Amino acid sequence: MTRLRFHSFALAALLAGSMGLAACGSGGEPTGDEATGGDLKIAAIFSGPTNDADYNAIGLAALNAAKENGAEVSFSEKVAVPDIEARLNEAVGDGNTVIWTHGSQFADATVKVAKDNPDVNFIAEYDGEYKDLPANVWTIDRQFHLGFYGMGVFAANLSKTGTVGYVGGLSLPFSFAEVHAMEQAFEESGSSVTLKPVWTGDFNDAAKAQQFTTQLLDSGADVIVGSLNQGATGTFQAFEGKPAGAGWVTAKYTDKSAAAGEHYAGSLEYDFTKPLADVLDKIQAGTTTGRYPLGFETGVTINVSDNVPPEVKTAVDEAMAKVKDGTITVKLDTSKVG
Missing domain, CATH: 3.40.50.2300 (Response regulator)
Known part of the structure; x- marks a missing residue:
């Protein structure tokens, strides 16, 4: 072949x-x-x-x-x-x-x-x-929990109120793992930040995402970590009219800065190009079964906005490096939240 x-x-x-x-x-x-x-x-x-x-x-x-x-x-x-x-x-x-x-x-x-x-x-x-x-x-x-450990470090270093919101779509095992990974990041970094997770029931419903995000902001959250698809626009809309510095919002999968405005802190991004290429190479070489884990060296990146303080970016980079080299082991905990 x-x-x-x-x-x-x-x-x-x-x-x-x-x-x-x-x-x-x-x-x-x-x-x-x-x-x-x-x-x-x-x-x-x-x-x-x-x-x-x-x-x-x-x-x-x-x-x-x-x-x-x-x-x-x-x-x-x-x-x-x-x-x-x-x-x-x-x-x-x-x-x-x-x-x-x-x-x-x-x-x-x-x-x-x-x-x-x-x-x-x-x-x-x-x-x-x-x-x-x-x-x-x-x-x-996909190992989403690895990326969300980094997002936990990101959010903990951004928050001034000590309250961070997580907005998900469906309450599935992988989203529970994302929440637990953020909590692990808070604990291991010595942060006293409180995480408030909510699920809208739909990854693409922007109206519900805006409603839930607004409720989190009204309850004291100043950082919103999004785990949504097209519903992410709703989390951005909840910040409209708020002054610069009044809070931050992040997104998942791709860079959504063009739609997010000045409160956009960054995104947890995924690239399947190398994973798919590597698996196809394995198949052609005769290895027809296996598990390919995504991680910070294989398709996962935390893209930090230039608007974010440099010390926050440094903290995120250091956490990613420790996950890469095995210094930090992120637990896969899919137990139900709430």
């Missing part, structure tokens, strides 16, 4: 270029080193629109990078959980050699279909280690 060599791309450029990727077909002919990889036919399945400038957009950017390196690619978007099994079987029927589902809500269906199709390679996303993984499935472990 021909080995496909992957190269690094800037995520911003990929997000811009990915909008031109057709939903079926692989575009122009690759040249040079990129002419390899013709044996890879990849189908990706996304839960939302790929132009969301959020989780699905970064998935498409990674797929676009694989296309640039010679793979034939296609994708489905806005796929609901009840429809995922049918879409997976369609992708198998279309002759794809690799099928990637972008979102942990698809993991169980991906494994199920993989068991029925042992000659096809599958890539699923999961939060933790998937038990009894089939021989033809890779998982990308």
Whole structure:
């Protein structure tokens, strides 16, 4: 089997270029080193629109990078959980050699279909280690708790009132882990900051996010850590009319500074380009199953705004470095909050 060599791309450029990727077909002919990889036919399945400038957009950017390196690619978007099994079987029927589902809500269906199709390679996303993984499935472990340990350090150093708010969408195990990781960061840094977590019930409902954020601000929180998709705009809107320095808000997945205003402190960003490329390389080399953990060296970055005091950025960088080198072990605690 021909080995496909992957190269690094800037995520911003990929997000811009990915909008031109057709939903079926692989575009122009690759040249040079990129002419390899013709044996890879990849189908990706996304839960939302790929132009969301959020989780699905970064998935498409990674797929676009694989296309640039010679793979034939296609994708489905806005796929609901009840429809995922049918879409997976369609992708198998279309002759794809690799099928990637972008979102942990698809993991169980991906494994199920993989068991029925042992000659096809599958890539699923999961939060933790998937038990009894089939021989033809890779998982990308998103490890959201690692990033939120860093966000805990970020928020604790920003807060002046001693109260930090967390605004999530659905109260799922990974979001519980995010809250516990922030609490661990508070405790280990010696901070007396109190964390107030809330869930709106929808990752994309901006109106509810604004309502819940306003309530947190009224209760004394001056830093809001967001764990939302398109609902993040609601957390920004809650700060409208407030003077500079009256509080801070953060976002998840992508840089959302253009929509956030002067209260934007930064974002916990994810890039699936290298993880997907690494897993595809493993598959081509003959390793068809395994777990690929995301972390501060593999796709996770805390992007701190220039408006934030430099000592806060230093504290965040130091915490990230300690997680990277193993000095700090962030616990995966998915126990229910509240």
